[in-house]
Amino acid sequence: MTRYAFFQDQIVPIEQAQVSIMTHTFNYGTGCFAGIRAYWNDDTGELNVFRLEDHYKRFLESANLLRAELPYTPADLSAVTLELLAREGWRQDAYIRPLHYKTDEIIGVRVHGLTDAVAIFSVPMGDYLARGGxxxxxxxxxxxxxxxxxxxxxxxxxxxxxxxxxxxxxxxxxxxxxxxxxxxxxxxxxxxxxxxxxxxxxxxxxxxxxxxxxxxxxxxxxxxxxxxxxxxxxxxxxxxxxxxxxxxxxxxxxxxxxxxxxxxxxxxxxxxxxxxxxxxxxxxxxxxxxxEPKYSAWLTKAPALESIETNE
Ligand SMILES: Cc1ncc(COP(=O)(O)O)c(C=O)c1O
CATH class of the missing domain: 3.20.10.10 (D-amino Acid Aminotransferase, subunit A, domain 2)
Structure with missing residues (x-):
């Protein structure tokens, strides 16, 4: 099964999503990230992402604290994430990890005047901590x-x-x-x-x-x-x-x-x-x-792969 990532503005097989050890963020931690959950519903056969755009709003605000200038809106990143999920095709709960990083391969601490990028991957995920107390x-x-x-x-x-x-x-x-x-x-x-x-x-x-x-x-x-x-x-x-x-x-x-x-x-x-x-x-x-229909606006349904491909 091929796994995918959003990397350098495209969805690519995850093996191609590689950065150099000289990358600024790898050396100095000068990036930010998000963690988003998608919940599988066995009865409806749907994967629903919880508060997708809200996560990207906070993600872009975090990046902004690091003086990042990213050419995306929360809606852009949400759309890319839905496409990634359609390609991954998870039929179980999943976790989405967007990353913002500074791509420059240079020595020197700062956050200004550097090049910013976004990468996104997803993994299946059950409970992170026990829920029994x-x-x-x-x-x-x-x-x-x-x-x-x-x-x-x-x-x-x-x-x-x-x-x-x-x-x-x-x-x-x-x-x-x-x-x-x-x-x-x-x-x-x-x-x-x-x-x-x-x-x-x-x-x-x-x-x-x-x-x-x-x-x-x-x-x-x-x-x-x-x-x-x-x-x-x-x-x-x-x-x-x-x-x-x-x-x-x-x-x-x-x-x-x-x-x-x-x-x-x-x-x-x-x-x-x-x-x-x-x-x-x-x-x-x-x-x-x-x-809980009253809160359905908090969920975004991940589309099936066919609907993504038809749009291409
Ligand atoms: C330090 C810290 N506090 C709180 C949270 C909870 O935030 P959220 O509900 O947005 O996931 C997280 C991430 O999950 C975190 O890393």
Whole structure:
């Protein structure tokens, strides 16, 4: 089976999508990326991409932080992605990875005056974290600060920070870590946002606490307000509040919704999956699988290959 990628403005067999070791972004991390999920629905035989254009809007904003000048709109990149998916023909859940990078093969740190490019590939993907209630620790690392590498941009170099956070947690026997910002407030997970339930309200750190402005986070805030009638509060969270939460979970494209059963060896609630987390999770999975018509605008159906070829 041939695998494909979008590379140098064309969809090519993935083996042809190669860059030199001298590439600026490979040397200095001066690029950004996105992570987008496509959900397979067995009943309808459709692959639906979740919030496709919203992901590309954030992607282009991240690239802009790195002074990239890319000749694409979110709609252009969405169209290319749908064509790529049609060629890949996944009949299972998939993950799409758009990359922005600086192609120049030069030595020297800067982000201006360089050539920017976009590449996109996709892979099949199931759950990234277990969804049965995980054990998280508070990391001894701090989240990259907005005045160092902006966390609101999904900047490649900043994922060395995420990787250190994740590995130290896993090698110490935890499933995932919660990381604090420079002020000591809760920021997020290594590659996911964090939400707590306290006294029936959903609480999540504000976008000014060095988090990635997550698309799943935003979607869940809407679902919690509109469908579950919850009060949603964006405010700074102290470390010790984590231990007092009734429920806690990570959310994001990769992790989807990953309930947290324990933090630093302390049970959260009764140490299982909390009832509100369960309700929100059930709703979220109905939405992404296309079973909630009210939210169908969040989904874009990947076309069949024939319809793409007919258009050529
Ligand atoms: C650091 C970080 N925070 C949060 C998220 C969640 O963002 P989104 O819901 O847009 O996937 C991600 C990516 O998935 C991430 O890498």
């Amino acid at each position: 995980i054990h998280a620790c508070v990391s001894s690392w701090r989240r990259v600060d907005d005045n160092a590498i902006p966390a609101r941009g999904k900047i490649i170099g900043a994922y060395a920070n995420s990787s250190l956070i994740k590995s130290d947690a896993v090698l110490s026997g935890f499933d995932e870590a919660i990381v604090l910002n420079q002020d000591g407030h809760v920021s997020e997970g290594s590659a996911a946002n964090l939400m707590l339930i306290r006294d029936g309200a959903l609480i999540t750190p504000p976008i000014t606490d060095n988090i990635l402005e997550g698309i799943v986070r935003r979607s869940l805030m809407t679902l919690a307000r509109e469908e579950l009638g919850l009060t949603v509060v964006e405010r700074s969270i102290d470390r010790s509040e984590l231990y007092r939460a009734d429920e806690a979970f990570f959310c994001g494209t990769g992790v989807q919704i990953a309930p947290i059963a324990r933090i630093d060896h302390r049970d959260i609630g009764n140490g299982g999956i909390g009832p509100i987390t369960q309700q929100l999770s059930d709703l979220f999975f109905r939405v992404v699988r296309g079973q």
